[in-house]
Amino acid sequence: MTDFVINTVPFSVLVSSRSQALHTAVSQLYPPQLVLAPEPEKIYDFCLTVERKWAGWGRPYHVSAGQQHFRMTDSAQVVPVFEWGFNWCIASYQHQYLAIHAAVLERHGKALIMPAPPGSGKSTLCAAMMLEGWRLLSDEMCLVDLTDGSIVPCVRPVSLKNQSLKLVQSWYPSAQIRQITTGTTKGTVGYLLPLADSWQARGQTATAAWVVFPQYNVNQTQLQLSPISKADAFMHLANNSFNYAVLAEHGFNSLGRLTQQIQAYRLEYADIKQALSELSQLC
Known part of the structure; x- marks a missing residue:
């Protein structure tokens, strides 16, 4: 072995x-x-x-x-x-953290959380934001500390699929994408390496500030960034959590505290550059 x-x-x-x-x-x-x-x-x-x-x-x-x-x-x-x-x-x-299926990035100590189902463009947007200077905390897992509500990094390579691989490589020729595998159940999969600052700060937590639910739509003629209520954000985050129900009261309290400290939005976009610009202004 x-x-x-x-x-x-x-x-x-x-x-x-x-x-x-x-x-x-x-x-x-x-x-x-x-x-x-x-x-x-x-x-x-x-x-x-x-x-x-x-x-x-x-x-x-x-x-x-x-x-x-x-x-x-x-x-x-x-x-x-x-x-x-x-x-x-x-x-x-693991149940020492509330775990939400989301990409997480940080700037100036504040975390942007992007929960989304497969096919929403979450990983592509996450990769572009990291390559534009945001610190990657995770592409897959938003880990919320049950004690103080801080966002705990879980830095690993960013999983890109199918057309996203070509797009990211064309936008950022210096991006390091490794281990491209064809014919999987998800199509062609490759892994974008986190930048050095993301690896080096892998133990540094952040404070949740924004939650954005992204949805890529090729037919979207104009980017739309719409605020949503904290109640709606709570329900969407709970639905995207892996262990909210398992944690019971701890999960409810942790998610309630998280939604009280963030601003929540829904983002629909077709142009990645517009999305990056809008998120940069928002955050």
Whole structure:
């Protein structure tokens, strides 16, 4: 087995795998100081196993956490399935934070939270904002500290899909996109590396200030940024949370405090440059 640890903040994952290619790929996506050898007596937040269950190179890899099976994959798609498995662990098994499916970026200590379902353009907009100078906290998880309400970073590569890969690379030729995989259940997937300042400040929390629900619409003739009520924001955030119901009273109180301190908007756009300009003025 090839065992290694990805030590992101605030989580660490122990990876047990028979795929040396996975270790090589992960080393291209994360800084060397975050990909480490395991320590025998140390306890890690998650353990992901990526291995073939039966003999033979044609057999699929099984991705699992303990006794919980996540997904099977062939060797060509092991990297995106591993990253999705990491997301699954955070969404399913951690409850020290309120977790919301959202991109999070920071400027001057204040966080912009962008919850959205797949296909909304969230990751494309998140990538562009990071490359325009915002600090990336996460492309997938908004983690809210249950004690003080601060937004906790979970910095990892930004997952881009299909046309977004070409668009981001054309807008920002110096952007580092790695491990492009075709033919997945989500189409073609690649990973944009966070900029150095995002990695370096991965332990620095932020104060929630804005929540924007983005929706890309190719037929949108004019950008629309519309304020929404705190009550509507609360309900939409709850619907986008992975563990709001599990946290029960703690989840309700945490989300209530969050919605009281933010301004909330709905953003519909077709032109990424207009969206960036509007968000820059808003924030």
